[in-house]
Amino acid sequence: MKQPSLAELEKGEAAGTITVKSLERAAEALGCRLVYALIPIEPLSQTMEGRAFHLARKKLAAVEQTMRLEGQEVHGQAWRQQTERRLVAELLRKPARLWDEP
Secondary structure (H helix, E strand, C coil): CCCCCHHHHHHHHHHCCCCHHHHHHHHHHCCCCCCCCCCCCCCHHHHHHHHHHHHHHHHHHHHHHHHHHCCCCCCCHHHHHHHHHHHHHHHHHCHHHHHCCC
16 A cells, blocks of 8 residues: 655645545554544533424424324424423433434
């Protein structure tokens, strides 16, 4: 396997086209191992809560639509907020499920 030259690596990095495979080959040539990580922009708890609110609103909208179609529409912002908070709490009890659906 051909090792990338330093110039090739720098060119790929500058263009934003460097590949993981190229970095792995370069690391190997240097007697290293490549390690890369995704660093969250905001705290994980904040990300999870935001995702839970997104899913809760999505589920709540679907339920409200069904109830409207069946002539059982529930009015009131207090009901909506209370239901949304309950759904968020339920979702956060099982955080692994937060990314089960788009």
